[in-house]
Structure formats: structure tokens, C-alpha cells
Amino acid sequence: MKVLAAMSGGVDSAVAAARAAEAGHEVVGVHMALSKNRDQRRTGSRGCCTVEDASDARRAADRIGIPYYVWDLSDDFHDLVVEDFLTEYAAGRTPNPCVRCNERIKFASLLERATLLGFDAVCTGHYASIRSEGPGGAPSLHRSRNDAKDQSYVLAVMGPEAVGRSLFPLGDFEDKQAVRAEARARGLGVSTKPDSYDICFIADGDTRGFLERSLGEAPGEVVDPDGTVLATHTGTHGYTIGQRKGLGIQHPAPDGRPRYVVDIDPARRQVVVGASELLSTRELHATDVISFEELTEGRPVHAQIRAHGEAVPAVIQQVPAPDAPGSLLQVRLDTPVRGVAPGQTLVLYDGDRVLAAATLERRA
Template sequence: MKVLAAMSGGVDSAVAAARAADAGHEVVGVHMALSKNRDQSRTGSRGCCTVEDASDARRAADRIGIPYYVWDLSDDFHDLVVEDFLSEYAAGRTPNPCVRCNERIKFASLMERATLLGFDAVCTGHYASIRADGPDGAPSLHRSRNMDKDQSYVLAVMGPEAVRRSVFPLGEFETKEEVRAEARARGLGVSTKPDSYDICFVADGDTRGFLERNLGEAPGEILDEAGAVVGSHRGTHGFTIGQRKGLGIEHPAPDGAPRYVVDIDPTSRQVVVGAAELLSTRELIAGDVVSFEPLEVGRRVTAQIRAHGEATPATILEAPAGGQDSSLRVQLETPIRGVAPGQTLVLYDEDRVLAAATLERRA
């Protein structure tokens, strides 16, 4: 099989590419340059697509013995991930850029180019597994054995067709140290390289500052649940549902209890804060559904709304009529807090991904 291996310059993608080559595939490595302004080197675990990363990926490809190229996907990344991130926050929603990057870049733009060049599959260093236990024996997406690193949540939006054309060699590793040990044994210089974290295109980690620089200031009021003004802000894009710190509240609650963001209205430029109990919900409503198999009303599942959040037992109350549609509603067995429009809802059957959807609201 002819396989295109996405190589970020980190240890995971290097070991994944090496394993794909060991499996007998014809492997070609490619580094995706996603940033228009690439730094020479990263700062610790922060940064995006630095020249250092591209060089690390090249050295790993040379060690493995596979061809290597750098592809400039910065325009796609800016238009499909960064601009989406900004527009979602401007609309009072809370997006997950890693989900969008996997959906629109790694398993859309990259796979489209791979197909045009005659590749059969794309290989990445994601922590997830693919098994042939879907409907009629179709490949299905599963959690990684390493639950601390599991990335099935951010991959769920890729859909069944992309799963059929993907290779995830790291899914059966139980710890990250096992991956690093294999990298050392293979003589890969990235074996000790720190993991990346946070939002890759916000290299300094200051998400609020990034939003203000790109969206500007739009001052407004902070209200309590009774409608009384308790503070002011410089833009609703600086807030997310469930946020507690950095609210800028000038008048504390009468009972002294902490207050959280419970509603955001970009149109009126108002942010509403209230007690923690106002954040709890047991019913989730989502759209833009991507299903790996038919979903039935009444089916028991587990639901997850954050990349490393806990999955909660749930029951499907409303499901799409076909494999892909725009309506999904689930009832949770126990309430959860901090549900925000724009987050990704992923449904599981034990460790198998059933569907992904974008949260619209809580009931």
C-alpha cells in the first residue's frame, strides 16, 4: 500500500512513519507547513510549524529511509482553522481548533492531495485505533489504549470514509514512554522532544490577547442573572461558558459565592454571570452530525464534550434519519457543567466512536 505519512517533527509522527515502513508499505513523509510566519525554533512545547520542526522531521525521514517533502498548507490552515476559530468566538461560541484542523486539514486537504498523487492512505501519529468491527465489518474508530493520550475525540469528525483511508500505528501503545523508548531504539533524535500543547497558532498561550488583536475591542456590560450590571468588558470574545477567572466583576455576589459565565450575547455585547448551578444540564442538542453507523432513539451511549473530559452515560433522544444529518439530542445520566455552543459532542459505544456533532445549545 502506498502511504503518505504526516510528519510534524515530533516523536509520535516519526515512530508512526517508521512503523508504517516496517509494515511493508511504500511510505513518503510530508511535513505540513501551516504557519505563514514560521519561527526558527519553538519555545518549549509551544509554537507551530517552526523551521526546527521541519528539520527534525527531515532527519527522522532520513533515518527511517523514506522520501520527504514539505507542503505549504498555510493558506488552507488560516482560512479553514484560524478564521473559523475567530468567527466562532465572535459569535459567542467555543470552538476546538484541533478538531477543525483534523477535520479540514489533516483529513480533508491532506487526504485530497494524497488521493490526487495516488496514495492509498494517510498515516499519522495520533493516539487512536482502527478496527474492522463496524457495520458489515467496516473499519471503525476506537480509543487508544493509552487513555492519557487518547485522541479519538478530536478525530471523530473525520467520518467513516477518512477512517477507511487512515493508518494510526500508535493506537496500541499503552504509554508515551513506550513510544519514546522505541524512538530511541530506532535512533530517532526526536525521542526526547517535548510534547506540543495548547493552541498551536497562539504560541504565547494568551488566547484572550490573540482574540483581541484580531477581533478588536467591543465594550459591553457584564450582568448578573437578575439583569443588574456588575461589571464591564472589552469584548464578548474574551469569555467562554463556565469561565470563572478574569471576569472583571466589580460587585461580588451577595452571598459571596463565586460566579461563572452562564450566557454570552455578542449582538447586545452582554455577558451574563451567575451561580454554578446555572451551568448544569442533562440534555444536549447538536447539529452537523457525522455518524459512523446508524443511531437509534433510545440507544444507550457515552457522551464526551471535551478532548480529555470524562465520558458520561447518556441516552439518544433524537437521531439523524440517515448516516449524516443535522439533528442529534441526548439526555445525560448525570448533569454536567460548562456546556458551550461550538463544542464538539462525541458519542461512544464503550471505546468505539459512534458519531460526532457540534453543540448548538443545552436544553
């Protein structure tokens, strides 16, 4: 196959590209330049897709012996990921920008360009597996063998069509050290490069500061569930469901227990805080469902609401009505979970196989 290998400049994508080339595919490496700041530099382990990363990716491609290009996707990234992040926070929701990047950049913009150029598939260094059940069976997305690094949750939004045109060569690695060892054996200089983490377009890790600089101030009140004003704030976008610290409350609750953000109302400019039990729910409601197979009511599943959270046993209570945009997927959990926030991604599993992804709207 003719394969386009997305090379971030890290060890994972370099080993993935090397494995694809070794498997006999005609591989071309491409680095996605996502930052509009051409002078952006990496800060330790923070950030990715910087000038240094592009250079590291080029050296890895040279070592593997494949052609290499840099594609400027900064406009797409800004419009489809960064602006979405800001819009969601301004609306009192909690988005996952890595999910959006995988959906809209790595498996939409990149795959579209790859198709136009005649490539058969896109190869990345994600930790996930693609399998086909039986002869001629449709490919399905599964968890990686490396539970600690599994990325099937953030990949679930790519949908079945993109899965069928993707390669994830790292899915069978049991741990990251094995990947680094293979990189060393292949002579790849990125074998000891630290992993990137946090939000790539907020290189200093100060999410709240980034939101304040981007969205400005919109002062309002911090209240308890009865509406009693406890403090003031400079913008609801500085808060997330489940947050405990930085609430600005100067006196303890009457019962002495900690308070948490339990609701955010941007229209009224209110942040509602309350006891921890107000964060727990067993009912999840979601829209914008992306299914890998037909969902049925009453089906047992496992539901996951965070990238590295636990998948909880659950039952599908309601499936979206066909051709009815905005209709709900409802799931009931066997045990309550805390801190469910609108805007988070819900992923349903059958064992290690992804069944569907959706966007959480509210909790019952």
C-alpha cells in the first residue's frame, strides 16, 4: 500500500513509520505544522509540533529512508481545534482538544489530503489496534495492549470509515520502554525524547491563563445550590465541573465539607458549588453519536468519559432516533461516576472493542 506516515517528531510516530516501511509499504513521512507561531519552541515535555519537533521528524525519516514533507495545517488546527476549545469553554462545557484534533485534523484534514494524493492509508504512532473479525470482516477499533498508554478513547471519534484506512503499528507493544528499545535498535535519535503532554497549544500548561487571555473577563457570582452568593469570579470559562481549588471562597461551608463546582451557567454568569455527592450520576445523556456498529437498547457495555479514566459497566437505555439530529443516546451506569461535564466525550466498549463515541450533553 501507499502509506502516509504522520510524524510528530516523537519516538512513537518514528517507530510506527519505520514499522510500516519494514512491512513493505510505500511510505512517505509528513509533519503537520499546527502552530501559527513559527518561532514556537518546546518547553521541556510540554507542547508538540514545534520547530524542534519538525527537525526531529526529518532526521527520523532520513534514518528510515523515506521521503519527508512538512504540511502547514495551522489554519485548520486553529479554526477546528483551538476555536472549538474556546467556544466550548465559553459555553460552560469541558472539551477534550486531543479528541477534536484526532477527529478533525489527523483523521479528516490529513486523510482528505492523503486521499487526493493517492495514498491508501494513514499511519500514526497512536496506541490502539485495528482488527477484522472473520474473512472479509469490517475493520474495528480496539484498545492497545499497553493499557497505560491506550488511546482508543481519543480515536473513537474517527469513525469506521477512517479506521478502515488507518494503520496503528504500536498497538501490540506492551509498554513504552519496548518502543524506546526498538527506536534505539533502529538508530532513531528520538529514542530518549520525553513524551509531550498537556494541551499542545498551551505550551506553558496554564489553561486558565490561556482562557482568560483569549476570552477576556466576564465577572459573575459563585453561588451555592440555593443561590446564596459566596464569592465573585472573572469568568465562568475559568472553571470546570468537579473543580475544588481556586474557587475564591473565603469561608468554609456550614458543615465544614469541601465544595466543588457542580454546575456552570454562562448565561447568568454563575458558577454553582456544592457538596461532592452532587457530582455523582448514573445517567449519561449524549448526542452526535459516531457508531462502529448498530446500537441496541438493553445492550450491556462499558462506558468511559475520560481519556485515562476507568470504563464502567453500563446498559444502553435509549439509542438515537434515525435521521433525527440531536436525539439522545442514554446510558445507565452500574455504579455512579463523578464529575461528568457537558462537552466531554463518551466512548462505549464491548470488551476492548470500540462500539461508539458521543458528546455528553447533561447528566440526570
